[in-house]
Amino acid sequence: MSAGRGAPVRPVAVTGAGVVTAIGQDLDGFWDSLVAGVSGISEIEGFPVADLRVTRGGEIKKLVRELPPSARPGPGAARRLPACRTSRFLIHAASEALERAGLAGRLPPPERLGVVVGTALGGIDEARRALAPQGGVAALAGALYDGPTRNLARWLGARGPVLTVTQACASGATSLGLAADLLRAGRADVVLAGGGDVLCRFVQRGFNVLRSLTRDAVRPFDRRRSGLLLGEGAALVVLERGDRPGAGPPLGYVLGHASTADGAHITAPDPEGRGLELAVRAALAQAGVAPSEIDLVSAHGTGTPANDRVETEVLKRVLGPHAGRIPVNSIKAHLGHTMGAAATLEAIMCLLAGRHGQVPPTLNYADPDPACDLDYVPGAARACRPRVSLSTSLGFGGCNAALVLSSAGPP
Amino acid sequence: MSPVPRPRRDPPAAALRGRAATAPAATAADPRVPGGGADPAAAGGARAVAAGPAAPPGAPAPFPVAPRIRGVGVVTGWGPGVEPDAAAVPDDRAGIVPAPTPVLDGDRFRRATRECLLAVAAARAAVADAGLAPEAVAGSGTGILFVSATGYAPANRAFLEDEGSTTLHFPYTSPSAVPGEVTIELGIRGPYLNLMGGGPATLHALWSAARWLADGTAARVLVLAVEVVQELRDLFARAGRVWAGPLVEGAACLLLEPGRGAPLRWRAAGLDVDGRSAGAVGSTLEGVLAAERPRLVWSGITAPAVARAEQAAIARAAGPVPRAPRTGEALALGPLLALARAHRLGAERPWLLTAGWRSDYGAMLWPRD
Numbered sequence: 001m002s003a004g005r006g007a008p009v010r011p012v013a014v015t016g017a018g019v020v021t022a023i024g025q026d027l028d029g030f031w032d033s034l035v036a037g038v039s040g041i042s043e044i045e046g047f048p049v050a051d052l053r054v055t056r057g058g059e060i061k062k063l064v065r066e067l068p069p070s071a072r073p074g075p076g077a078a079r080r081l082p083a084c085r086t087s088r089f090l091i092h093a094a095s096e097a098l099e100r101a102g103l104a105g106r107l108p109p110p111e112r113l114g115v116v117v118g119t120a121l122g123g124i125d126e127a128r129r130a131l132a133p134q135g136g137v138a139a140l141a142g143a144l145y146d147g148p149t150r151n152l153a154r155w156l157g158a159r160g161p162v163l164t165v166t167q168a169c170a171s172g173a174t175s176l177g178l179a180a181d182l183l184r185a186g187r188a189d190v191v192l193a194g195g196g197d198v199l200c201r202f203v204q205r206g207f208n209v210l211r212s213l214t215r216d217a218v219r220p221f222d223r224r225r226s227g228l229l230l231g232e233g234a235a236l237v238v239l240e241r242g243d244r245p246g247a248g249p250p251l252g253y254v255l256g257h258a259s260t261a262d263g264a265h266i267t268a269p270d271p272e273g274r275g276l277e278l279a280v281r282a283a284l285a286q287a288g289v290a291p292s293e294i295d296l297v298s299a300h301g302t303g304t305p306a307n308d309r310v311e312t313e314v315l316k317r318v319l320g321p322h323a324g325r326i327p328v329n330s331i332k333a334h335l336g337h338t339m340g341a342a343a344t345l346e347a348i349m350c351l352l353a354g355r356h357g358q359v360p361p362t363l364n365y366a367d368p369d370p371a372c373d374l375d376y377v378p379g380a381a382r383a384c385r386p387r388v389s390l391s392t393s394l395g396f397g398g399c400n401a402a403l404v405l406s407s408a409g410p411p
Numbered sequence: 412m413s414p415v416p417r418p419r420r421d422p423p424a425a426a427l428r429g430r431a432a433t434a435p436a437a438t439a440a441d442p443r444v445p446g447g448g449a450d451p452a453a454a455g456g457a458r459a460v461a462a463g464p465a466a467p468p469g470a471p472a473p474f475p476v477a478p479r480i481r482g483v484g485v486v487t488g489w490g491p492g493v494e495p496d497a498a499a500v501p502d503d504r505a506g507i508v509p510a511p512t513p514v515l516d517g518d519r520f521r522r523a524t525r526e527c528l529l530a531v532a533a534a535r536a537a538v539a540d541a542g543l544a545p546e547a548v549a550g551s552g553t554g555i556l557f558v559s560a561t562g563y564a565p566a567n568r569a570f571l572e573d574e575g576s577t578t579l580h581f582p583y584t585s586p587s588a589v590p591g592e593v594t595i596e597l598g599i600r601g602p603y604l605n606l607m608g609g610g611p612a613t614l615h616a617l618w619s620a621a622r623w624l625a626d627g628t629a630a631r632v633l634v635l636a637v638e639v640v641q642e643l644r645d646l647f648a649r650a651g652r653v654w655a656g657p658l659v660e661g662a663a664c665l666l667l668e669p670g671r672g673a674p675l676r677w678r679a680a681g682l683d684v685d686g687r688s689a690g691a692v693g694s695t696l697e698g699v700l701a702a703e704r705p706r707l708v709w710s711g712i713t714a715p716a717v718a719r720a721e722q723a724a725i726a727r728a729a730g731p732v733p734r735a736p737r738t739g740e741a742l743a744l745g746p747l748l749a750l751a752r753a754h755r756l757g758a759e760r761p762w763l764l765t766a767g768w769r770s771d772y773g774a775m776l777w778p779r780d
Contacts, residue, residue, distance in 0.1 A: 111680065120585065122607065127571055130646070140646055141769070145563065145586065145607035150769060159681025159691070162771060163615060164607040168587045174604065181622070187679075202571060206581035261555060261603040263594040267582045275600050278551050282602070282628075397587025398594055399603060 008288030011253040011406065012180040013242035016101025017348045018093040020196075021233040021341075022058040023334055025065045026096055030345075031352050033334065034360035035381040040335055041218070041229055047201040054213035057199045058231025058336025063088060067095050084142050085125050087151035089234035089341075090117065090196045094152060097192065101238040102248055107190070110159040114188035115152055116179040117164055117236075118171025118195035119340035120395070123147030125198050148196060160188040167259060168395025169300070171195050172235065172343035173403050177257025179239045189240065195340035196234030203339070204230060210267070212304060220301035220330035220362050221308045221376045223369035228302040231336025235344035252351035253406040255388070256287025262398030268306055269394050273314040279400040280318045280392060287404035289388055291319045294326060294404075296359060296386035298346040300393050301330020302337055311392060312372045327384060329377040333363035343393040347403055350389035354407020357385040474674035475621035477778050478632070478667035482541025483751035484533040486510055487661030487744075493752040495738040505648040506657035508739055509641050519595070524583045526562045526639045526662075527592040533662035534593045534633055541666045548666075549598030554629035556616040557590035557605045558636045560742040560768065561660075565642035589637055601629050610709075610766025611679055611773035613746040618677050618775075624669040636743040637662040657739040663747035673778035676701075682717065682770045689720035692772055696721065696765070699774045700728035705763035709749030717772065721765055729763075742768070750777070 017027055022040025024030035033040070040058040049055040067081075081088060098104045107113055122145030130139040141147060146164035153162040161182050165175045172195030179193030197203075207213050207230060214227030242250065260282070262275035269276070284291065297319075299311050315323045331349055338345060353359045359382040366378065391403040488508040489496040499508050512525050513532035520528060538548055563586040570584050582588055587605055594600070602623055606612040613636055620632040640647060640658045647658060678698045680691040707725065710718065741748055746764045753762050762777040 124567065127567065131568065131571060135649075137649065140649065144560070146560075146769075153681070154770070161615070161679055162681060163612065166586045166605050166607050167603070168585050178604070178619075181619075185622075202567075202584075205574075206570065206584065209581055259603045260551070260601060261590070261594040261599050263549075263598045263600045265595070266588055266591050278600060395587060396582055396585040397589075397591030399587050399591075399605075 009256070009286055010184055011255050012183050013240050013250040014237045014252045014254060014351060015240050015247055015250045016097040016099070016103065016238035017236070017251055017351070018096025018100065019233065019235045019345060019348060020060065020063070020089045020092045021335055021338070021345065022060050022231055025063065025092070027100065027352070031356065034331060034349060035358055037361055037363055037380065039333060039363060040231065044199065044204065046199065049204060052204060052208045054208055054215055054229070057204065057229050058338065059199050060232055063092060065092060067092065081155070082142065082151040084123055084148060084151060085198045086119070086123065086148040086196050086234070089198070090148055090152045090236065091155050093194065093196070093234040093236040094156065094192050097236045097238045103190065103238060107156065110157050112160055112189040113156060113158040114160040114179065114182050114191035115149060115156065115158050115162045116175045116182070116191060116193040117149040117152060118175035118344070119145065119148060119164065119166055119197055120168050120171055121197045121203060121339065122164070122166065124202050125200055127202070152192070156192065167399040167401065168397055169337065169339050169342055170259065170393035170395040170399040170401040171340045172345070173257065173347065173391065173393045173401035174259045176237065176239070176254055176344065176347060176403060177259065177401070180254045180257065183239055183241050191239045192236050193239050194234065194236035194344035195342070197232060197339040197341055199230050199232035214303065217364045218303040218333040218336070219364040220299070220303045220332055221312070221369065221372040222365045223367040225303045225305060225308060227304055228332065229336045231338040233335065233338045233341045233345065235341045235348055237344065237348065250408050252354060252408045254403065255289060255406050256283040256285070256404040257402065258282030258286060259399065259401045262400060264398055266398070267396055269310045270398070271306070271310065273310040275398060276310065276392060276394060276400040277314045277318055279402040280314065280390065283402035283404050289404055292322050293388050294319060294322070294390045296326060296350060296353060296389040297328040298350050298389060298391040299328050299330045301332055301362065303332060307394060309371045312374055315374065323374055326375065327359045327377045327382055328374045329359060329362045331360060343391060343401060343403070346391045347405055350386065350391055350405050351407050353389070354386050357383060359384045359386065474676050475618070475625040476670045477672055477675040478621050478624050479670045480665055480750060480754045481631070481668045482537040482539070482543070482666035483754055484536025484540060484664040485661070485748060485751050486513060486529050486532050486536070487659060487748070493748065493755050500739045501657045504656045507640055507644060508657060508659045510661035522580070523592055524566050524588070526565070526589050526637045527583065529639070529662035530589045530593050530635055530637045531596050533664040534597060534635060537633065537664040537666045538597065545597055548631065551601045552630040553599045554602035554620070554623050554632040555590050555594060555599055556620055556632065556634045558613045558616045558743040559586060559589065559607060559638060560609045561640055561643065562586060562589050562637040565639050568642060590635060593633070593635065608771070609742045609768025610745045611768050611771040613743045614677055614679070614764065614766055614773040614775045617746065618675065620667050621675045624667060630668070632667045633664055634667060634747060635662070635664045636747050638742045638744050659739040659741040659744065661744060663744050663751055665747055665750060672780040675778065676776040677773065679771060679773040682772050692717055692720040693724040695772060696724040696774050697728055699763070699776045700725070703761050703776060704729045705761040705776055706758060708753045708758060708762040709745055709764040709766070717767060746775070
């Protein structure tokens with residue numbers, strides 16, 4: 001990762017993307033549901049929740065899509081799919097991303113293939129099995145934070161840089177920035193980058209205890225907003241320098257990225273958003289993009305009172321009057337907060353918006369809050385073709401991240 | 412915002428200039444080109460490496476200049492200082508060299524986990540060792556990188572096993588709580604990166620720190636690692652085949668500033684799952700060693716087969732080198748402990764550090780000034 005008060009850097013091409021979410025288990029399904037305003041929030045069935053205050057989330061009931069045979073990696077790769085759900089989500093997303101990049105079955109040499117995964121929970125899905133008295137060593141290794149990343153790398157047979165980023169709910173943005181750095185430094189030719197996390201009792205109970213979850217709908221930026229709901233999923237992009245012979249047109253480019261610390265509070269954002277503001281300004285500087293060039297902001301937009309107000313204020317400070325003239329959306333009411341996957345899903349949404357000429361709405365936004373006075377794309381999708389997008393993310397521990405992306409336009 | 416589709420316009424000039432497929436020929440004056448640019452501060456000493464013809468699109472960036480170690484902070488069970496206490500390292504592969512739990516002033520730390528306390532203590536010590544007041548590192552000029560293989564696991568385990576955990580406990584299950592407490596303590600708002608893994612991840616963090624310092628992203632950087640394993644003793648004992656101990660726990664922090672010397676060199680390789688690792692280790696080391704005759708200050712390898720391959724590769728490339736002191740497996744802490752020790756002792760450079768974690772192997776050459 002490089003933040004950047006230094007000179008702008010070379011853009012990195014996004015040549016493929018793949019997703020697994022509660023509203024779609026491939027890119028097309030995901031996009032169609034975003035635009036149509038489909039919500040993936042439902043009663044949680046995968047683990048006991050009867051004793052919890054909030055029992056809903058963006059749960060993936062079943063992984064329905066079979067991996068195409070062509071997505072099977074080379075002979076050096078692991079043959080069996082891991083049991084860990086996070087790993088399975090990642091592998092499904094990776095197979096789609098590689099297919100769309102034209103790399104299925106045509107991976108680069110293993111030592112030139114990198115993997116960077118952002119996660120808020122790592123292999124927590126395996127932790128209960130690992131802690132059982134007879135828990136096996138495999139479960140123990142899988143329960144570590146880098147367990148799912150390792151499983152994905154093993155499935156791919158990747159022997160280049162394999163890194164696990166954990167910056168809570170901003171992880172999926174930083175992973176893209178870090179992957180771009182690896183490519184610029186020549187340390188890999190192809191990097192699968194993104195994030196993934198599962199909805200499980202561990203995190204559902206934790207957010208319940210914190211009383212961050214709402215029993216109402218998730219209402220980003222709305223006056224009635226009362227909290228978030230959790231979700232799960234995975235999102236990965238194929239990043240390349242853009243010089244591969246025979247590669248098709250990219251989905252877009254990562255122009256800039258920055259991650260910063262708040263230095264303010266373990267769970268709450270800095271009330272003044274100073275860290276987030278620094279991240280946005282640094283990402284714009286690295287991208288070589290002026291605030292007036294931003295066409296779309298994909299906000300973190302959790303639907304919590306503090307987050308949405310702080311984000312709004314930061315956008316107004318950095319973008320000036322331009323902030324009021326562009327769409328600012330949040331897709332967390334569609335998906336729930338998918339934690340490690342969230343920022344990558346939002347980055348993909350930005351690129352798809354540029355490709356399709358539509359910006360998905362912010363669901364459940366109806367009652368404007370005087371403290372949140374931007375254009376949040378209420379009601380329905382907006383016909384608009386953003387060329388340059390800004391995506392913002394925040395996380396526990398005072399993490400902030402910003403991505404600047406350029407859409408390559410219609411195919 | 413108009414609901415009407417906006418007319419297409421050109422992407423930002425920055426995107427076009429850097430896009431390989433459409434970019435005009437790069438020139439040495441282009442600050443985007445590694446080694447180019449007119450601002451020495453932007454490119455640092457790394458420009459010397461890339462001097463010559465303009466880099467073609469997609470060409471690797473040069474290695475960043477090795478940072479200057481200005482301060483070190485170490486909290487381990489070895490006692491005060493950075494010298495490993497071989498006597499404290501048990502022979503038992505499942506043994507642990509426990510770190511003392513720091514006692515820190517301030518009500519804020521009442522609920523903080525042991526890993527957070529260790530981190531804050533090490534960071535405070537590094538800043539003090541650098542001769543700086545805590546206020547000097549506050550703000551956006553200081554970056555922080557945090558690395559750990561286990562620095563969240565006790566809190567995660569406690570939350571999993573104790574359904575009665577309190578409100579304040581859950582946030583501390585997030586690894587980002589550890590550097591979070593450090594940034595709050597010191598008022599740091601600069602660039603930030605957390606990596607989970609063992610020694611190779613620490614080498615990556617050092618590389619990132621060097622880049623931040625070289626390109627002006629940060630004026631100084633704290634590289635922090637924390638490992639806590641006492642609360643996981645039973646699990647590590649069960650997983651002895653995976654983690655060959657004894658394990659060292661504690662925290663280490665380096666305060667780095669821009670350097671002026673030669674580039675920091677680093678190679679990483681994935682190891683074969685079927686044990687054919689010698690080739691990867693050899694080629695990685697050869698890439699790092701080149702004509703240097705480094706002092707091995709840290710060997711993070713505990714797997715015997717890989718360690719033998721490493722020793723053979725070092726002997727081929729650089730001749731016999733003294734073994735690093737026996738310390739136990741310090742996971743992500745290892746490279747920082749080694750650099751802290753070599754710095755304090757004024758050991759002659761270049762320094763060689765190697766590290767292994769699960770299926771990764773890495774080697775770093777910290778060059779002469």
